Amino acid sequence: MRQSELDVGDVGQVARTGAVPPGRDIDELVAAAHARGLRHAEGTVADYIPILAQVDPELFGLCVVDVDGGVHEVGDTGARFSIQSISKAFVYALLCDALGHEEVFDVVGVNNTGAAFNSVVAIELNEGHPGNPMVNAGAIATTALMPSATAEEKWEAVRNGLSRFAGRGLEVDDDVYRSESLTNQRNRAIAQLLESYGRIRSDPAEAVDVYTRQCSLLVDAHDLAVMGATLADGGVNPVTGERVVSADVCRDTLAVLAASGLYERSGEWLFEIGLPGKSGVAGGLVTVAPGKAGIGAYAPRLDSAGNSVRGQIGTAYLSRALGLNIFASEPH
Numbered sequence: 001m002r003q004s005e006l007d008v009g010d011v012g013q014v015a016r017t018g019a020v021p022p023g024r025d026i027d028e029l030v031a032a033a034h035a036r037g038l039r040h041a042e043g044t045v046a047d048y049i050p051i052l053a054q055v056d057p058e059l060f061g062l063c064v065v066d067v068d069g070g071v072h073e074v075g076d077t078g079a080r081f082s083i084q085s086i087s088k089a090f091v092y093a094l095l096c097d098a099l100g101h102e103e104v105f106d107v108v109g110v111n112n113t114g115a116a117f118n119s120v121v122a123i124e125l126n127e128g129h130p131g132n133p134m135v136n137a138g139a140i141a142t143t144a145l146m147p148s149a150t151a152e153e154k155w156e157a158v159r160n161g162l163s164r165f166a167g168r169g170l171e172v173d174d175d176v177y178r179s180e181s182l183t184n185q186r187n188r189a190i191a192q193l194l195e196s197y198g199r200i201r202s203d204p205a206e207a208v209d210v211y212t213r214q215c216s217l218l219v220d221a222h223d224l225a226v227m228g229a230t231l232a233d234g235g236v237n238p239v240t241g242e243r244v245v246s247a248d249v250c251r252d253t254l255a256v257l258a259a260s261g262l263y264e265r266s267g268e269w270l271f272e273i274g275l276p277g278k279s280g281v282a283g284g285l286v287t288v289a290p291g292k293a294g295i296g297a298y299a300p301r302l303d304s305a306g307n308s309v310r311g312q313i314g315t316a317y318l319s320r321a322l323g324l325n326i327f328a329s330e331p332h
């Protein structure tokens, strides 16, 4: 989205290199960001996974969790939705933690494809390389690489790992899992194409099934903020105190999110908001201000790339008002 669409015109821009400001200030800014998002009803709810179309499009929750574990939230922050593509960021972090930077780099890659999240053409143009772990091809390859002997063990590693990021046990929405399993022919085709190029060495159908389950995990905006705050806090969940992944893995994961977290709109997002983020087609959006905070947003109406419109508007406001843009500085 462009600056004019993001509705940030009169917010001003501060650069802040230390921590986020004290709690009360954040509460006020989150409320203002939420009010800003509520003005907007652009976008449409995803319907290519049939059950997603049944959601109330007006839902909107916005939550900031800082690296001290402080929570600042407004709106429908307890409304649950399927995590969808946001899972890709956290499964990638878990895989990098297990296998190391180099091995994952070679197989999955880190470059933006410039194409839609479920593009088949992008794989063909890259001679069978998935491109990066934030598009479906790279995410399915990532899940397939999770170091477990069976699909069931892979699934448990994914579910447990994402639960540690969230600080609570996450559960699958069976209706979403069923709805997507019945309509995910495209993802199955992508997995088989990757197999034909030798990029998936385990059973491609099993990899897609685990991927579909991970996308069906239920979260809310508060969970996303905690998960983002864990990536902001060098891999330690600031609410539970548990180390989930290493600080190096957080750094690498955030670099990938900056390049590809909002698909083919990642450049626009980085230009306007200046933070690593990851969206999902159910309307979730997680944004990470390294060393400062995680922002979780939920609003089901999406732009044409599949990114939450109100989520982007609320996050853009917070990035500016809290001085989070990682590229902003002031003369020394």
Ligand code: GLN
Residues within 6 Å of the ligand: 084, 085, 086, 117, 118, 136, 180, 187, 212, 215, 279, 280, 281, 282, 306
């Ligand atoms: N599960 C969805 C899919 O594979 C996730 C896509 C998304 O959130 N962009 O199509």
